Amino acid sequence: xIESTNFIIVLGIAHKLDVIFAHLxxxxxxxxxxxxxxxxxxxxxxxxxxxxxxxxxxxxKNALIVYDLLETGKTRRSAIKLINRFDTKxx
Numbered sequence: 001x002i003e004s005t006n007f008i009i010v011l012g013i014a015h016k017l018d019v020i021f022a023h024l025x026x027x028x029x030x031x032x033x034x035x036x037x038x039x040x041x042x043x044x045x046x047x048x049x050x051x052x053x054x055x056x057x058x059x060x061k062n063a064l065i066v067y068d069l070l071e072t073g074k075t076r077r078s079a080i081k082l083i084n085r086f087d088t089k090x091x
Contacts, residue, residue, distance in 0.1 A: 010066050020060040020088075024052050024079050037085055039078040050078045057086040065090060 014021040027038070027049045036051040057063060063086075065079055083090055 013066065014064065017064060019062045019064045020057060022052060022056045022060075022063060022083070024050050024082065026050050026075070037082060039082045041074050041078045043074065050075065050082060052082050057083065057088045060086075060088055063088045063090050 011021055035054050037054055038049045038051045040047060040049045063083055065076065065083070080090060
C-alpha cells in the first residue's frame with residue numbers, strides 16, 4: 001500500500017486475497033523512516049523517494065500494489081522497483 005488513505009479497505013483486500021500488507025511511504029509525508037530500502041524518483045516539481053521497511057516482505061511470495069490516486073505513474077513504477085528488490089511476485 002502506497003501512502004495511508006483507505007488504510008482499512010486495503011487491509012481487508014490483503015486479507016481476502018491472502019497477500020502481505022506492505023506499507024510504502026513517501027518521505028516527504030513522514031519523518032525519515034529507519035531500516036528501510038528506498039527508491040528516488042523525479043516529480044514535476046523536484047525529487048522525492050519512497051520507502052519500505054527492509055523486512056516487510058520477508059517470507060512472502062505475493063504482493064498486491066494498491067494506489068488510489070491518478071497520477072503520472074512515477075510513484076507506481078517506483079513502488080514496483082522497490083518490491084522487485086525482494087523475492088516477491090507482484091500480482
